[in-house]
Amino acid sequence: MLRALFSTIVGALILCLLVFAFGRPVLRMVDKGVNRVSTRSPATAPPEVARLHDRLFIADLHSDALLWDRDLLQRSDRGQVDIPRLRAGGVELQVFSMPTAFPLFANYRRSPAFPDIMAVAAIAHRWPHATWLDPTTRALQQASALHRLGDRVRLVTDARDLSTANRDSAVVRAILAVEGMHLRGGEIASVDAMFRAGVRVFGLAHMSDNAVAGSAHGWKKYGLTPFGRRVVAHIDSLDGIVDLAHASEKTIDDVLAIPNVKVMVSHTGVDGTCPGERNLSDDQLKTISAHGGVIGIGFWPGAVCGDDVAAIARAMRYAVNVAGIDAIALGSDFDGAVRTPFDAAGLVQLTAALLAEGFSEDEVARIMGLNALEFFERSLPAGKPNPGD
Ligand SMILES: [Zn+2]
Numbered sequence: 001m002l003r004a005l006f007s008t009i010v011g012a013l014i015l016c017l018l019v020f021a022f023g024r025p026v027l028r029m030v031d032k033g034v035n036r037v038s039t040r041s042p043a044t045a046p047p048e049v050a051r052l053h054d055r056l057f058i059a060d061l062h063s064d065a066l067l068w069d070r071d072l073l074q075r076s077d078r079g080q081v082d083i084p085r086l087r088a089g090g091v092e093l094q095v096f097s098m099p100t101a102f103p104l105f106a107n108y109r110r111s112p113a114f115p116d117i118m119a120v121a122a123i124a125h126r127w128p129h130a131t132w133l134d135p136t137t138r139a140l141q142q143a144s145a146l147h148r149l150g151d152r153v154r155l156v157t158d159a160r161d162l163s164t165a166n167r168d169s170a171v172v173r174a175i176l177a178v179e180g181m182h183l184r185g186g187e188i189a190s191v192d193a194m195f196r197a198g199v200r201v202f203g204l205a206h207m208s209d210n211a212v213a214g215s216a217h218g219w220k221k222y223g224l225t226p227f228g229r230r231v232v233a234h235i236d237s238l239d240g241i242v243d244l245a246h247a248s249e250k251t252i253d254d255v256l257a258i259p260n261v262k263v264m265v266s267h268t269g270v271d272g273t274c275p276g277e278r279n280l281s282d283d284q285l286k287t288i289s290a291h292g293g294v295i296g297i298g299f300w301p302g303a304v305c306g307d308d309v310a311a312i313a314r315a316m317r318y319a320v321n322v323a324g325i326d327a328i329a330l331g332s333d334f335d336g337a338v339r340t341p342f343d344a345a346g347l348v349q350l351t352a353a354l355l356a357e358g359f360s361e362d363e364v365a366r367i368m369g370l371n372a373l374e375f376f377e378r379s380l381p382a383g384k385p386n387p388g389d
Pocket residue numbers: 179245246267333336
């Protein structure tokens with residue numbers, strides 16, 4: 001018995017050491033393997049489309065770029081997002097989401113919460129020891145990676161930071177989001193720690209059920225737990241936003257039954273063009289829109305049941321027909337271990353596809369960014385007035 005325990009401990013230590021020593025090259029290989037662009041078609045468009053695209057305010061509601069071992073200030077041949085590519089694609093506002101736990105046996109239908117491979121990723125990254133076992137610290141670690149990007153990225157923490165008065169073409173504005181409230185020991189103080197680090201969007205669930213809420217992919221898919229209700233009330237008291245992406249049907253119903261909580265769905269598909277566990281029904285689209293929420297349509301096959309840009313535009317057309325033109329936005333899921341038809345630099349292709357889908361230029365402008373901008377203007381904390389205002 002003792003001998004077995006001893007060998008298990010030694011085995012685990014050797015494994016940790018190997019992951020620590022050789023993990024980073026493996027992480028880069030994984031990054032290259034899972035964050036793929038399916039067609040290397042050029043990011044060009046007819047001149048009149050390119051001119052329209054250049055005039056648009058473009059915002060995307062979900063990218064996991066902070067998770068990977070890349071210098072986001074440099075253009076990379078891996079993944080789908082970095083600052084040069086965001087600027088090349090015209091993106092002025094990007095929500096950077098931070099996953100905190102990920103089950104080894106994750107699948108859309110029913111995922112057990114353990115084992116959690118984010119622990120292995122944290123060791124491979126050589127993140128501080130605290131992140132090996134604590135999901136909240138993993139979010140704080142990724143937030144610090146954003147803070148280190150310097151003045152090419154401006155962190156948006158209140159509505160005043162969104163003022164378009166001082167638009168600077170070299171700067172990307174960033175909103176921090178957490179993907180999965182896997183709070184340690186039910187600590188509500190973790191919400192405060194994340195808020196202090198700049199997090200304004202709180203995704204309750206990710207690939208597995210947690211102590212706060214059930215996931216669309218969870219083992220039990222329950223709704224908000226009693227602790228989850230306290231967490232949502234606390235997020236609301238801080239003027240934070242609840243993200244319902246990945247949430248179970250019951251969780252979505254439970255949150256929408258709470259008056260005045262600000263909600264969004266950062267990355268999703270719609271059942272109308274792509275039935276699936278994590279995609280929204282017509283009723284959910286209508287209710288979230290009526291609640292004032294914005295809904296980001298994803299770019300990957302699991303969201304739109306296709307791997308070309310026309311499938312994304314089709315899903316957006318369907319969603320607009322059901323939820324209204326003011327509710328729909330971009331929810332790429334770039335760098336979220338998904339294959340997409342283009343990377344951030346190629347977003348002009350979506351502008352072209354939306355026009356081909358029959359949207360007017362004003363409608364394209366709303367979907368490509370104005371809806372997201374206006375949602376955050378009305379949802380983020382108002383911010384303190386500058387002296388002299
Ligand atoms: Zn996701």
